[in-house]
Amino acid sequence: MDNFIVSARKYRPVTFDSVVGQQHVTNTLKNAIHNNQLAQAFLFCGPRGVGKTTCARILAKTINCENISASSEACGACESCKSFQNGASFSIHELDAASNNSVEDIRSLIEQVRIPPQVGKYKIYIIDEVHMLSQAAFNAFLKTLEEPPAYAIFILATTEKHKILPTILSRCQIFDFNRIKVEDMSGHLATIAQKESISYEDDGLHIIAQKADGGLRDALSMFDQIASFSNKQITYQAVIDNLNILDYDYYFQLMAAVSQENAADTLLIFDNILNRGFDGGHFIAGLSSHLRNLLVTKDPKTLKLLEVSDNIKKRYLEQSQQINTGLLLSALNIANQCEINYRTSKNHRLQVELALLKLCHLSSAIKLSVNGISASSVELKKKLLESVAIPQNSSPDIVNKAIPIPVVSSAAVNSSNNPPTPSLPVAKPAAPVKGWGSYKPSIAVPSLNTVFEEKAIEEDEEELVKGSEFREVTLNGFLEKWNVLAENLKVESRITLYTIMTASQPRLKGNLIEIDVENAVQMDQLREGKIDILNYLRVELRNFSLELEGVQIEQSKVRKPYTSQEKYQVMATKNPALETLRKTFNLGLS
Structure with a gap:
């Protein structure tokens, strides 16, 4: 137990290449070291646990390394690197601004900056949580930060960049650290699990990475906790049980x-x-x-x-x-x-x-509405064809009499004054069969009612299967359904919503419906009825991407009275005697 070190400390990166998920920062810093183009002040920004302080320490160690490798990494074997790793370096100083945020602390730091480094080329100051410095401390730090000695480098780290003075920001090279991706984090956890001989499931590590919300330090803390809970067997079930996560x-x-x-x-x-x-x-x-x-x-x-x-x-x-x-x-x-x-x-x-x-009940509502549309379209077509309806078991004579074949002469066709009259297409008669007279089909001829009804049903079924669920909505079709819905709401005594829908004409902008509301009360009523309105319109108009948005219009100069006090003021303005009556009898407003 005495030798146990948490994973966040034990596996803390010591080189730029071992930093997880911040390649855009580490590559820039390595190039700056390689080209000897180091700024005198760096600011590392980003959420907690993403490697700001770690990168600051790696940068400080690498700058003062006596044998920097070709890949711009610290050797870890020279005197400067060993002293830093043992916490005994006289050239690298780390200050916690959360507990040392006064003017005196910054003045003491400025006095130390004047002394050149005893070992190494640079004297480096890492100031963590720099946003915690007071206003006076920031002002005292400004001049030194702008014109430090050639051997001094400042590395500032913060989680709240917006709290830092713009004058400080303008004097620093700013590096924004990203939240670490779930894939990168789970891969790093898998590497640590293999080194620690911990069995794991990929699904379990993914859950830990998601729960950490981009912070690797949080993920490593949960990793240690679950490893202890499950006796070094990190399974998906163990993770959701220990972290109390909904499966x-x-x-x-x-x-x-x-x-x-x-x-x-x-x-x-x-x-x-x-x-x-x-x-x-x-x-x-x-x-x-x-x-x-x-x-x-x-x-x-x-x-x-x-x-x-x-x-x-x-x-x-x-x-x-x-x-x-x-x-x-x-x-x-x-x-x-x-x-x-x-x-x-x-x-x-x-x-x-x-x-x-x-x-x-959504599926039933959608099916019921779609079936209602199909049935109504079939009924409409049947009514339109009632005038030419033919019984199914009709004799050939009835067929010939019911559908006369128009005869059009060639002269009538060629005449510009007498254009040909359109007629229904007539199928060619089958060859005559003995016993059927001059016109007897070889197979049963269905009635026009049956043909058109089956065709209508086939079209509707094909439309449901192949039709797009995001059909284009026309303005006229939309307004028709909008008015029908408004009348239905009036019948259901939802007067407020009916008033909103009919007070002004809605605007259709692509798939967005905009409707004007007069005040916040109407806006709340519209939000409550939004689901019912959209469920009706999406099904009726066959477009499930429709959205509804209320737009609160600017108040006019003559404001409508809503409260009792406002109504009384309006009445008293029209009839001043009302105020005299109120004062005479000492009346109040309820």
Whole structure:
């Protein structure tokens, strides 16, 4: 136990090449050393745990190394390198600005800068968390930072670049450190696991890397914790149990139940998640991410946007092929609205369960609406053809009488004054058969009703299979459906939403619908009814990428009275005697 060193310290990079995920910084620094073009002040910026202080120490050690290699790396064997590694270097000083942020501390540092280095070519000062310096300390540091001695180099590190004075920033070479990618981090963890003889699963390391949120130090801390928890066997199950992470499997099971419209299993899965101690808001946020990932995997080009292991990618790919894009878009809209309303809701569980029930009935709503469109189109075509309807079991004479073949002379065709009259196409009669008279078809002739009805059904079915789910929307068609929906809302006594929809004409900009609202109250009402409006319009207009946005118009000079006080002021302006009456009887406003 006395000799145990945490992985974040034990495997801290000691050369530029061993730094993880910051090649753009390390390559620049190596080139600067190789070309002898070192600035006198560096500023390393970036989130925690990405290698700022580590790179500062490597840079300081390499600058003073007596035998720099051809690849601009420190040798690690000279006197300067050994003294730095043992923490006994007199030329490299490290200052923590979080605890030494006063003017006196900076003045003491300035006094030290005047003394040349005893060993090595440069005297290097590493100031960590430099944003913690006080305003007076920054001002005292300005002159020295701008014109330091030729042997002095300052390396500043911070997580909050915006807190540093612009006058300090202008005197430094600034290097922005990126969050470390999940793939780079999991690969580094795998290397450490092999060195420590720890068995691991790639899925487990990916979860650790995702949980670290770009910080390698956080990932190494979790790595040590799980290695102890699982007795040096880092499995996927051990990671999610120890870090209390919602398993991907829950969301895959949930979406499978939603696609099968199984509301009971959906609610039971959510209940199991709550019993494990997870928060409903955390669950619904994870569901939104899961739906987003399913939409991303719809196109192989965007598959690389998923920061998950290969096994999980395959599962996303399989499930995305089984669920309709329109269903996913509507489900994502419902989950997003639930996440927005979750914080203000008093009954959090009911809010999530209501969203899950809506998800389970999305397929039925879409099918019902599509079938209604198909049936209405067939009925319309049947009504248009009632005038030429022919019974299925008609005799040849009835057929000949019902559909007379127009005779058009060549003179009539060639005459410009008498253009030919269009007629229905008539099939060529089959050869006559004995016993059927002069016109007897060799096979049964279906009626026009049957032909056109079957054709209409075939067209609708083909349209559903081959038709795009992002059909172009015309302005007239959109306004027609918009007005129908507004009338339906009026019938349902949703007067506020009806007023918003009819007060001004909506604007259609591609797939974005803009509607004007007068105040924040109407904006809130529009947000609440947004899902219902979009679910109706997306299905009716066959475009599942439609979006709705409210635009709050500027208040006019004559403001509408809303409160009791405002209404009274308007009335008193029109009739001054009202104010006299109020004062006489000492009346108040309720």
